[in-house]
Amino acid sequence: MAYNPEKVSKHFDFEVPLYDSLLKFFPGYNRTIKKLIDETPSGERLLDLGTGTGILAFGLSDRYKEITGVDISPKMIDKCNSLKKKKRIDNCLFDVAEILELKYPAESFDTIISGYVFHHLEDKEKNKLFSDMYNMLKKDGTVIFCDYMKKDLPKKLLDKTLYLANEFGRRVVLVFEGDILNDDESPIKIQDYMNILRDNRFRDIETIDFAYNTDAIIKAKK
Numbered sequence: 001m002a003y004n005p006e007k008v009s010k011h012f013d014f015e016v017p018l019y020d021s022l023l024k025f026f027p028g029y030n031r032t033i034k035k036l037i038d039e040t041p042s043g044e045r046l047l048d049l050g051t052g053t054g055i056l057a058f059g060l061s062d063r064y065k066e067i068t069g070v071d072i073s074p075k076m077i078d079k080c081n082s083l084k085k086k087k088r089i090d091n092c093l094f095d096v097a098e099i100l101e102l103k104y105p106a107e108s109f110d111t112i113i114s115g116y117v118f119h120h121l122e123d124k125e126k127n128k129l130f131s132d133m134y135n136m137l138k139k140d141g142t143v144i145f146c147d148y149m150k151k152d153l154p155k156k157l158l159d160k161t162l163y164l165a166n167e168f169g170r171r172v173v174l175v176f177e178g179d180i181l182n183d184d185e186s187p188i189k190i191q192d193y194m195n196i197l198r199d200n201r202f203r204d205i206e207t208i209d210f211a212y213n214t215d216a217i218i219k220a221k222k
């Protein structure tokens with residue numbers, strides 16, 4: 001299925017009231033999000049791509065002067081703004097935007113983060129996005145993101161215990177997001193992300209953690 005931003009937006013508008021309940025089906029989510037927050041350096045300006053209900057933005061608000069969270073789903077952004085009021089966090093700004101069409105000037109951000117968003121994009125879109133991220137980052141800025149990734153493990157190992165966890169993770173994703181995942185190839189291998197980062201001139205690329213079999217965090221510097 002080709003990447004379809006309208007479908008993604010409608011799907012996540014629909015998911016807003018269910019979002020917290022759905023997360024219970026993703027056993028690695030909380031641990032990965034916490035680890036991503038811990039691994040994110042402090043700075044002045046941070047951009048959160050596909051902010052959802054703003055979990056990363058709010059989690060980092062005391063370490064940045066200004067945080068911008070963008071999402072293609074207007075209802076996710078409404079939810080962020082109501083949480084922002086409730087939590088009384090003033091330095092988080094939320095905007096409806098397609099992450100492939102951002103218009104921020106070059107060198108706007110110290111850090112760009114993202115949680116569980118890139119699997120919605122096809123490979124050529126991922127490539128464009130990493131090139132845009134490189135431009136939007138300040139010199140020595142950091143990109144850090146987590147997502148479902150296919151692990152490049154020896155088949156024998158996969159066939160045993162990890163196979164089950166892998167299947168379970170994929171199935172959960174497919175049940176809830178089946179109609180918006182591009183196809184089975186959308187979550188790509190860690191090595192492929194590393195290549196995209198390298199192709200787009202990022203350096204010091206590292207994989208930080210596996211929460212469980214299908215999740216990983218990747219961090220790199222401009």
Ligand SMILES: C[S@@+](CC[C@H](N)C(=O)[O-])C[C@H]1O[C@@H](n2cnc3c(N)ncnc32)[C@H](O)[C@@H]1O
Pocket residue numbers: 005008009012049050051052053054055056070071072073076097098099100114115116117120
């Ligand atoms: C699985 S949720 C993750 C939300 C949040 N980052 C988290 O970790 O809980 C994916 C989010 O990415 C947003 N999204 C997907 N594709 C997008 C795109 N092309 N542009 C902007 N937002 C997008 C969706 O609307 C949704 O809110």
